[in-house]
Amino acid sequence: MTKLLHKPLKAFAIYSLVILLVSIPVYFLVIDYIWISELDENNWLTLQHTRENLQNKSYSEEELKEISSIWGDLHPGVSLTKLNEKPSFQDSVFEAVRPNVFDVDDGEDRFRGLISYIELNGNYYRISVETNVEESDETVFAIAVVTFLFFIVLVGGFMVLNRAIASKTWKPFYLTLERLKDFNLSKDQSINLPESDILEFQEMNHSLRSLLNNNVDVYRLQKSFTENASHELQTPIALLKSKMDLLFQEKGLSPETLSLLEDIQAPLSRLSRINKNLLVLAKVENFQLSEKEELDVYGFIQTSQILFEDYLKEKNILLEVKVENSIEIVSNSFLLETLIYNLFSNAIRHSPKDSSIQIVLKKDLLSFSNSGEKELDSQHLFERFSTSSAEKISSGLGLSIVKEIVKQNNWEIHYKFLKSFHVFELRFPNSKFLPNPS
């Protein structure tokens, strides 16, 4: 993942690199062109000057010979050479690389020359003017070095500017991002987005605010719907239950009627359980149980052991409780109780007869293991009404309640399938360990 501000920076850097790279040959060509045309002009002026003076002064042939040799000695840039036949009198421009002892770098120099012809005293002479030109490799090297330096300055500048922009212009954006990260729909809180003088951010915050407010409203409605619906269902369920009790008291009921009545009991108690669990879930989600105290996890295990004793015996389940240390946590006692009872009763319900259940308390971990045949779908395990078995009594809410409680207390829960055992492992971070009570 790239950070927002790094993306343009990278693009800018690459773009400026390309432009600067392209600029190197262009600079070179332009400089070389100017350089050469200037030199050609200079050569031409020198030539004109020399030619005019030679013609005006009307030197003798001997003198010309001497001038030529003196020039050759002192000023190699201009030379006068006598020709034996008549030339075409066509000026020409040339470029040459010659060895030069004064050049310490590579011993060579580039020259730009102009050749012209002149007729003096009936003889034909060739005048050539040469000027040293900066060598192309040197030019390219210099330009490259300068360009590279500028590139560094440019990118450095981009980075500094970027940081300045980030800390100023983008500040509201990052603030908004932070607030959004902290936002939790299930926590009843309003979101406070920062004000900004930048139109886009202002619009974004505005849209986010209305989006979030809508969601919060929908969420609240949904929550209160579940709660209200289950509250409303309480009374008819209570009535059904009490009517059933009265019906059982009727005299002279046939065995068929009695068995029908008995069959109604099971779905009725399931209905009652689902409804009760929905209420518990709503209560947990609504933070209606915020009263906290210090709780000893092992104490709750012991209570549940007594409570579920009959159910363990009924299925002939062997219970092993391994306690290395107890855990002291700060939470709501109803929540911890619900959590442990749900996991424990789950383990009992899903255990085959004559099997075993292990409860392990070790460091900050509490785990419930019961034997099972195949791994459960851990992805949907904690979702509401995701029935993993054909079992009839399940309310489909037990594990969602567990998950919600775990979430609210910032604990952790994991499911794994180990050696034909379903293992639910609870972790209580930041808890205190108590010595093994036994």
Added chain:
Amino acid sequence: MKILLIEDEESLAKDVIQYLSEKQYLCEIAKDFDSASEKILNYEYDCILLDLMLPGGSGLDLLQLLKNEGKQEGVIIISAKNSLEDKVKGLNLGADDYLAKPFHQAELAARIESLIRRSHFDSQNVKTFENLKIDFLAKKVQVDEIEVVLTKKEYDLLLFFIGNRNRVLSKSALAEHLSGDFADMFDSHDFVYAHVKNLKRKLKDAGCSEMIKTIYGTGYKWEA
């Protein structure tokens, strides 16, 4: 025995009265806050069954009213709002018991009986059925003056049975009585049979006549 039932759900109130009718209780109903407070102020009851959500006010305020008036009536809260907070508040305000809706009539009947027994414990701390004697204070059971040792659950069941004499008790009512709220976490309550069987055996072995009758396919009944 006079009982005041403060409950706005008429049908439920009728069921409660019908179930309790055979026990020589005199039941009165108050359907809202005002009539309830009027009855509380003007009459004496042995037991008050109190719903917390009432038209016209909260049941908790009625508890406060009872307390302020110095009334000694035993109160059982019967509430659809199974909230720990209300339970604690109610018990702190002087309520004696809390029963969450939906409940089995048998459970309510047993709790009423237990409450009345406690509030009249001078005259009612021992009960006899033929040669069976139950001492509620000492939590001891005797047959022909010889103690029968019962487990806690068996003793609980015995009290539940005598609180619902001549009533058919379903397996689910018995299981709920023994396991409380958690009974409906399980699909099978066969353990109830084992406890009842043990209780019956112990009483029979001690020479008690068979008062717990098995009702085929349904549950049990205490006939005395």
